[in-house]
Amino acid sequence: MERIPILRMGDFLLVTIQVDMHDQLAMTLQDDLAERISSTSAKAVLIDISALDMVDSFIGRMISSISGLSSIMDAETVVVGMQPAVAITLVELGLTLQGVSTALNVERGMQLLHKRMADK
């Protein structure tokens, strides 16, 4: 089955979405991440969406779910690299991704996660 790879780096899980996702692929990613957070005791999840040229309500909901889910499992999540056109469209669509941490790029996202983990 088609899957989006989840890379482990220490306490971090890294996901880079580089394909045009259909709904089932997004659902699988959500399930896989929950499983991996549990099996690796990861403390943080970084999701890079810089290659996504569109985020609709389904993908937006998946991003919110992953963030909520990992929070319940004691892991921080940050979504990085959203393209400006995607951000503008999301707001107009009516999705503001409340409760989801975002950063401009991978570097800033990593800084944010390190800081949060240090503050804990």
Added chain:
Amino acid sequence: MIARSSGSVAVRIEQDVVLARQAVRKLAQDCGMRLIDQTKLVTAVSELARNTVVYGGGGDMDWEVLDEAPRTGIRLTFRDEGPGIADIKLALTDGWTSGGGLGLGLTGAKRLVDDFELDSTPGVGTRISITKWS
């Protein structure tokens, strides 16, 4: 208003939603549409094509590239022969959903385009036309 070119894309299964998005992205790029407008249109397509598959039981997306000098537009019509929408006003309310979604598909898509027309007859099907001008 003259249709410069037209065609149709089948929207039957989930993967077709991705193909419909990609087809419209290509059309929008060929029309020289601005990136932000391309993104809005493609996002609207994603919402409506998903509805066609999930609620309409599958259908088709007809596309037309319109010339109305000096502007160019893309008109898309999503057709299905599904159960139809009983209460259109309710369906166009933010946050209302008949499924498990967020209730942003129809209303969100409407906000992202310039023209939006919805025709639906219970038991016959649904037809939604959207147009985006560049």
